[in-house]
Amino acid sequence: MxxxxxxxxxxxxxxxxxxxxxxxxxxxxxxxxxxxxxxxxxxxxxxxxxxxxYRDPQRVTPVDDRLIISPADGVVSSVGPAVPPQELGLGDGERTRISVFMNVFSCHVNRAPTRGRITTIQHRAGKFLNAEMDKASSENERNGLVIDSPHGPVAVVQIAGLVARRIVCWAEPNENIGTGERFGLIRFGSRVDVYLPEGARPRVAVGQTAVGGETIIADLDGSPTLPLYRIS
Missing domain, CATH: 1.20.5 (Single alpha-helices involved in coiled-coils or other helix-helix interfaces)
Structure with a gap:
């Protein structure tokens, strides 16, 4: 080197x-x-x-519409069915949710898990429970985005944690966003949830370490074809 x-x-x-x-x-x-x-x-x-x-390293992001990429650095804390926050307008049905917990040593810059048009951005005030707890998704302060991806809506929700007291989101509704593109950050320990579209298959397990903008957390057709990559 x-x-x-x-x-x-x-x-x-x-x-x-x-x-x-x-x-x-x-x-x-x-x-x-x-x-x-x-x-x-x-x-x-x-x-x-x-x-x-506050480091903001470059990441090598897979470029493939069949893949969902981790929006954050951290540890996968849950994978399973859950109802998206009501304010996002995605209905009352369950979707597969993948949660990534960021501790105070994680890079806290958040990235888009897929490309598409941002149709919704909603902030909701709430509590500051430990972000590793499952009920943090419904009770903590949060900011949610819905991205109209090529395979349907994908929601990504920034959740404040026990130490985090500030969610930052610089994306705007009706903007187009690319996979791996930065859209916000959360200060000092927190969590990001991704609600997958129907038919998506998780490719991570609880306890696995994820790298924002690089780790493939789900795919939409199970194809083994290798994706292209870009640096962002």
Whole structure:
């Protein structure tokens, strides 16, 4: 591996949403330096963590309309039937839901699981329960998008967690979005749910680690054909 490749892998880009927080941590660290060297080093570690939290690495995304891609980094916490949030207008029937839990060390930039037109974006206030709990899907603060994909509507829901207090979504209704394209982030530990269209087959299991924008979490026809990829 060349020196350039090593630098790129070590120093990944930082998302602009993190700049104010990194600056605040850095200023606090300087203040702590005036009080104690020990506090200074503690602040330095926290500042480095904040920089790491807001990393926004490039991802190599499969380009294939038959595939559903993980919208987030983290651990698959549930795979099974569930009714989508009512505000998304997808009816009362169950769909296969795949949940990805992000801890405070995960990359928190969220990406579209499929391409299509965003038909709905709905934010709902709620609680801040542990995002690993199943009832977090219905009781926690959340922001949901419905993407009209080539195989029908796919819903992706950002869910705030015990520590997370801010959901950010910069996508807009009626916009077209590509698979793996960034659409938002959640600050400091959270979860993302994906509600699959009818006929989709999960390709991940509970406990598996997923990489946002890269891991195939479901397919729509079971075809073994290898997809093309693009860097995003």
């Amino acid at each position: 060349s020196l350039t490749d090593t630098i790129r892998k070590t120093f990944v880009p930082i998302h602009r949403e993190g700049y104010p927080f990194i600056a605040a941590f850095a200023v606090a660290t300087l203040v702590l330096w005036l009080i104690s060297d020990y506090l200074f080093f503690a602040g330095l570690i926290l500042t480095a963590w904040c920089v790491y939290f």
